[in-house]
């Protein structure tokens with residue numbers, strides 16, 4: 001439980017002139033669940049996209065499972081295989097069936113035999129409760145089902161860390177629960193998770209820590225109970241009062 | 246029906262005095278052109294016979310087309326081997342036809358077959374080897390030559406164009422700027438220049454004694470020329486793909502080539518098939534320019550025929566015949582591409 005799997009030290013990132021991440025320090029330990037919240041445009045997505053290097057940072061260091069991310073990082077694919085990601089817009093591959101979405105990476109990245117990859121995929125599809133949709137195309141599924149398929153696709157790489165970028169904010173209210181249930185299951189199974197989300201009930205249930213970001217900075221970082229009971233920062237208080245109603 | 250027609254013509258043909266004038270003028274023009282043409286092409290035409298002297302009716306002498314048909318279609322390709330050309334075309338058309346009936350997944354295999362396997366089969370069939378008598382490329386000709394060049398051009402240019410399009414979007418500046426220069430340069434050169442360069446200038450640059458078949462040089466020239474256009478069409482397809490697809494592919498650990506091969510290209514290519522078809526139609530219509538570098542495509546044969554003492558002055562029939570064939574082929578292809586466009590636009594909704 002004490003192994004540091006992600007460590008960001010003094011990370012800065014710019015989009016051209018725009019300073020999007022400012023002096024970010026963050027450590028995540030194995031098995032830990034961290035929730036990131038904050039207003040729109042505060043850099044939450046950018047932050048977690050830096051963790052699997054979908055975005056490059058310019059200053060500071062990011063170490064994931066002992067590997068420092070940088071321009072000269074060899075085998076960035078290997079690291080990405082260990083760090084699954086789920087997106088707000090699902091981003092399933094529309095030209096492939098759900099099953100093919102799930103077996104693609106195991107077959108070609110992990111080089112599993114086709115049979116094993118399919119068995120693995122079915123196992124995870126069962127876990128997210130859509131094994132009966134395996135032969136369908138993403139366009140034929142509801143939003144909630146698509147997002148669960150996207151979670152299964154990520155899990156098929158058997159990652160050690162999962163990143164979620166607002167996984168439920170593109171969903172109709174009645175579908176949010178089915179996705180959160182899957183994520184809660186995953187959390188209880190011991191997965192290390194960083195979740196960008198405004199689902200505070202979910203945060204209270206699974207998170208070890210909650211982080212509040214504003215204008216590219218981490219302005220508050222506390223244990224979950226502390227975070228909700230005694231927020232210190234003014235902006236956090238304001239944000240919480242808005243979001244909790 | 247009739248009332249609809251009257252309403253329609255009122256609205257679109259006679260909406261004001263100026264439009265009415267143009268409409269009347271056009272009707273007058275059609276009146277001037279069509280009846281004489283029908284007289285010439287059908288009523289006064291001669292269809293049967295063997296010689297020019299059989300054409301006494303005063304209209305078109307379609308006997309000429311009948312007698313010269315094989316030359317117009319296949320040039321000086323040996324008659325007993327013409328089946329080899331036909332078989333190649335049947336395989337080509339058949340494979341494309343097949344792609345309508347198979348499932349999405351197999352379409353990629355068909356594309357793969359057309360790009361990487363079919364050219365070799367067709368080349369061996371048409372040129373010979375492996376037990377088939379060799380037919381030198383200088384004997385190839387007629388309409389078949391036009392099609393061979395256009396089809397080879399588009400097939401060879403396709404993988405090259407895809408690579409160029411990918412290169413143009415590359416994050417490596419050297420590759421990116423090389424591809425931009427390459428594409429823009431080739432798009433800036435007219436096809437006729439490429440043809441002259443390939444046929445006439447290129448051999449001068451080679452050390453004497455090196456022999457690269459003229460047709461091969463021209464084919465490569467056309468393919469490279471075409472690849473620049475294909476690249477721009479494919480680039481449009483690549484740009485239309487949402488960034489999330491790249492993110493997702495990367496996030497499950499796929500490398501650059503895997504991501505492009507499994508995720509990006511299958512989706513991008515599907516959306517650009519109509520565009521590629523249009524490029525192909527344009528190429529098909531440009532290919533007869535090879536006549537200007539002395540290749541015996543259909544117009545070359547017509548010109549040869551009209552200089553033949555027995556068939557002096559038969560050019561018009563030949564040109565009309567060529568025009569009809571090109572018209573029909575272009576029409577089929579463009580309706581095909583329109584159909585695809587419609588299909589994709591409804592699918593994406």
Ligand SMILES: Nc1ncnc2c1ncn2[C@@H]1O[C@H](COP(=O)(O)OP(=O)(O)OP(=O)(O)O)[C@@H](O)[C@H]1O
Pocket residue numbers: 015018020038039040041042043044045046047
């Ligand atoms: N590729 C990019 N180029 C330039 N600016 C960008 C890019 N991506 C994001 N930004 C900007 O960076 C800032 C942070 O974006 P980010 O997506 O990380 O915010 P966020 O906290 O995830 O917001 P949201 O809650 O809306 O998803 C925003 O102001 C955004 O406009």
Ligand SMILES: [Mg+2]
Pocket residue numbers: 044045046165166
């Ligand atoms: Mg975001």
